Amino acid sequence: MRASSKSSRAVVEARQAQGFSLTAWVFLPDHWHAIVYPRHPLTISNVLKAIKLRTTLVINERHHEVGPLWQGRFFDRILRTVMEYWETVDYIHVNPVRRGMVIRPEDWRSSSIHSYHKSSFETALPIDIVNLPSDSNFRLW
Numbered sequence: 001m002r003a004s005s006k007s008s009r010a011v012v013e014a015r016q017a018q019g020f021s022l023t024a025w026v027f028l029p030d031h032w033h034a035i036v037y038p039r040h041p042l043t044i045s046n047v048l049k050a051i052k053l054r055t056t057l058v059i060n061e062r063h064h065e066v067g068p069l070w071q072g073r074f075f076d077r078i079l080r081t082v083m084e085y086w087e088t089v090d091y092i093h094v095n096p097v098r099r100g101m102v103i104r105p106e107d108w109r110s111s112s113i114h115s116y117h118k119s120s121f122e123t124a125l126p127i128d129i130v131n132l133p134s135d136s137n138f139r140l141w
Contacts, residue, residue, distance in 0.1 A: 007027075007055050007058050007059060008123070008124035008125040009058075009124070010051075010054035010055045010057070010058045011051055011054070011055065011125055012125065012126075013054055014047070014050040014051045014053075014054045017050060018038070018042055018046060018047055018050045019039050019042065020036055020037060020038045020039060020042060020047045021036065021037040021039070021128040021130070022034060022035070022036055022037075022125070022127055022128055023035045023036075023037065023089075023112075023127050023128050023129075023130050024088070024089045024092045024093070024112045024116075024127060025092065025111070025112045025125060025127070026092050026093060026095050026096065026108065026110065026111040026112065026113075027110040027111075028095065028096060028099065028101070028110075033091070033092040033095060034092070035079070035085070035088060035089065035092070036048075037128075044074075044076050048074055052069075052070040055069070055070075056068065056069045056070065078141050079140060079141070080139060080140055080141045081136065081137055081138060081139055081140060082132045082133055082134075082135060082136050082137070082138045082140065083136035083137065084140075085132060085140060086132075086136070089116070092111075092112070093105040093111055093112070093113040093116070096108035096111065106119065109121065109123075110123075111123075112125070112127045115127045
């Protein structure tokens, strides 16, 4: 699967409108993973609502359909240390491999791994670069 440029643009527009950071992501056929940082007073619920609304409009328009596409709930967790952050980035990028869709994470085009590896493949959904301390036990939260 490849994230469409219109869907990616919808996420970019939601990010610009809401002012949240997106530091890692992967789109799979039936779900997606992302590291999102909502700046105060924004909440993760506001961010996901904006993303779901904009992408639903784009996808429904493309398929000439109407109605909701996303489940109402989502699963979130706080990344408390630098180590947890990098483990989560790896988990996100390896997800297509665990699902048996590709051999290497770099083979999945709908992923921010290409931004991390500075590959020649340019994704339609850029990430925000974060500079984290080198101490893996440093508390982020």
